[in-house]
Amino acid sequence: MTETAPGAALLESHGEVLDTASNALATREYYSRYPESPSPRVYGENAAQDGRSAFEQSRNSAYSPLSDQPSTGTEVGSEVSPYGPALGVRYPELDIEAGVEAARAAMPAWRDAGARIRAAVCVEIIEQINARSHEIANAVMHTSGQPFVMSFQAGGPHAQDRALEAVTAALVEQERVPASVTWEKPTKGDPIRMQKDYRVVPRGLALVIGCNTFPTWNAYPGLFASLATGNPVIVKPHPQAVLPLAITVSIARDVLAKAGFDKALVQLAAEGEPVEGRDGLAKILALHPAVRIIDYTGGPGFGGWLEREAAAEGKLVYTEKAGLNTVVVDSTDNLKGVLGNLAFSFSLYSGQMCTAPQNVYVPADGISTDEGELTYEQFGEKLAGAISAFNADDARAVEILGATVNPDVRERATDVPGLAQRLGGEVILDARPITHPSYPDAVVVVPALIGVDAANLPAYSQECFGPVAFLIRTESTDASLDLLRSTVQEHGAMTASVYSTDEEVLEDAREAAADAGVALSENLTGQIFVNQTAAFSDFHGTGANPAANAAYSDAAFVANRFRIITSRRHV
């Protein structure tokens, strides 16, 4: 591909992208490289059909693009679409020791290529991923259960923007230290002069542990942050969401090879069926001595284990788990906007986003609105009505709700009255099952709303992942903010949101959010939703509360993935 250093041609093509992205990251102004519309005008007339065909071709067969990985010879794969059909894709099982050795052998040349070449190669990988956005969207849809447009956007361009953000953050950080300097110390006689060379070296092998609901969006930041800083990466997808990352890994390997690097810099470790009494693959890989960096998205159980056990082994552990996403409602001059915005936030992917609101605090004596004073009960009715109305048309609703991802989530929504009773709350809105017009086996659910009293802390102080939210009756907005502060400090949250027309309340909310360590959205009544963060501008997570120990993508997310080795000599 190039007559000079491997990857140099890519540096020529992508240097400008890197500069633009670096500037965007510094200003945090709006920037997106990858168009979020799946429109044929953007991605090409045949893109949708081609993507769909490529996805279908992968089904019920051995996944050949990864046949060159070191393999045990066994094939694994048990993906079943939340929309019904089994995918039937069979992945080669990674021979862990051979994979680790291959990764190690691949590292020096990648390290020595330097930060900018690495960044350019990473951009090329992302560009090639972007070109296959429709295929990946189908894979994301049929592993996560996201509706199609969301699968396209969140699984495609939004994930790609986050990938580029991680590459950019990593590049900026690596370039902060110059390659070389002449150091001249004045003395009484001649100055002492030394040349000092600073060399970026990677930590070692990185592991990315993917999740079921956002296989690409949540895996890309860690994958690209580690790769861009010189570390080889093993990607361990969720057993039910392998294909989107298999496509990703195969693209990365192809681009790396074409640029003159070793494919073993990125490998997929697909997992077979769990074996009773045997550690899962994630645990085995996490404790492998060669693994130095771990990025994880998923439940707090295994995430907490990693934060304890893998961290105690000296590995860098970046987690995004879950928490009690919180909305404080105080007052509004746009009730319709509040209800519409919240209804969408609850409904999108049936609340199965790590950022979806769960706990909505409303004062018992009600709130002021542009439609008059509303009691807690009245607001509850209005919100329930908004959720119902938003999802009234089944055919349209499924395109927002998607499918429930697993039996746990489904069970939670199956008997909301029973759940409410167990928790000591009352049903404000029961979950409503919808039959998907195209996928009759999909379990699609309009979210439920359960009312509880603030005093009933156990009811709402654990994560209730999926289509159930709580409307919590508090003594006052001050009490709501206190609960935001205390519950998030203890249990974490990925998001928080406040509605108020009172500047003082908003200021108090900012204080509570700062104390709790959670990002705050204020008075969202339009087309921005608390669930969604924009790459290059919004941090995803804060790393300041128990929901996540890191944020996409600040300096702390990248700065420790590499180290600087100096060599100095007199000149």
Add this chain to the structure above:
Amino acid sequence: MTETAPGAALLESHGEVLDTASNALATREYYSRYPESPSPRVYGENAAQDGRSAFEQSRNSAYSPLSDQPSTGTEVGSEVSPYGPALGVRYPELDIEAGVEAARAAMPAWRDAGARIRAAVCVEIIEQINARSHEIANAVMHTSGQPFVMSFQAGGPHAQDRALEAVTAALVEQERVPASVTWEKPTKGDPIRMQKDYRVVPRGLALVIGCNTFPTWNAYPGLFASLATGNPVIVKPHPQAVLPLAITVSIARDVLAKAGFDKALVQLAAEGEPVEGRDGLAKILALHPAVRIIDYTGGPGFGGWLEREAAAEGKLVYTEKAGLNTVVVDSTDNLKGVLGNLAFSFSLYSGQMCTAPQNVYVPADGISTDEGELTYEQFGEKLAGAISAFNADDARAVEILGATVNPDVRERATDVPGLAQRLGGEVILDARPITHPSYPDAVVVVPALIGVDAANLPAYSQECFGPVAFLIRTESTDASLDLLRSTVQEHGAMTASVYSTDEEVLEDAREAAADAGVALSENLTGQIFVNQTAAFSDFHGTGANPAANAAYSDAAFVANRFRIITSRRHV
């Protein structure tokens, strides 16, 4: 002090310093703010005498500058100078729970002051520390056993430069994210416009655990990195090196109070006599739930415990422990320079620096020099001769050697022939005790040199802290470099050094150092020594090998001590 925000006047005074220091940190060119010469021309005619008097006045009395800390009412303190006399300083024992509460209460105002005000206040603290450099030098000398000039330089201006470096690194990192941005996303209709405010919030309470040999130099980076990023700090000195940090903490508290902040942002936790069967104070504080950040310098035992146990509790742990500092000798065109430089490196503070060389690899068939070929044995003789000659004059030698810091170190040097026999080596140069002309009780030792064969790995693959180094006979320079690589990867090192006239060997040494994750000094034959690193240019440690998990002061050292909390709203 100011009619506007607390600390604003300091920002006016120190803004330029911060800009200059930031620029120096970015370029890594030579920069030092605090003059290293203790000369009266620099620090004032009476500075030396005043400093000495201030030190003497602290002795044999209760340390009153910290009497306003929350105290248990007990006084603690058992410092005995390595030069002989007990210091007799009695410190108020910190009431931990009251201290933690006070620190927590102090945090919000410090957080809300913002990064630049905090940096300016930190600079003022360092300026005031600088003004008391002579007093601190006496305190460092009589706790660490360093010779006076080294106590002054390393304990004073060099430590202050490292403090300023940490403040600067912290400021740069906090200012990378703008305070506010207008984010404007184009849509088909009107663009979506949001204001996003980014707020720096601290992690929480920080703990700095000091060491005996470099009480200020090794404590300042963590102390100032945490403080500058908004975290209150409890400083837990080594029980035998309290006074230098007591002075430091009292200065910090005074400056903070004068700038309008709470003194409780910096507190001293002096430790009483160890109680059999009870955890030491460092362990108690490290496991306190309020403590979120720990900086530690000291032995690998407790350092490793922190890396495992405190890290598993989700605390950020920055350690500097110890390792096998390595010299590879291949060839030279300046034998005299090599010998003189190495003799100084071994002798300075009798090898009691975490950066002092321990393992010197020399090929069995010898090295080429400008004085002809030298066999391993001949080089050993020459090196032994150089160490002896360098320390021939007792009165001058003690000003380099200082005093041995503790019984462990003394014991190691007491019976070098016995040690050599146990290790299966031979004595090339026995340790030579010197009687200090002014301090007859000090145990002063000219370092010893033990010869061992490379095959005898156990002999030299553990740290031998203090005045004993190993001359290791290898098969070849390649073998020496392989040993550098493997021993440092396994056991760590703070420093490495190579002597060669062959560019290929130097290149191989750079590769070995990069693989091992240790900084390399090449052909040091003049007034720069492998033991010493320059703030703003050389990283101290790399964080890439087991000797230390962090480096003074790169982005990774500061970036995770704070988090960013966003609040966003439509505009």
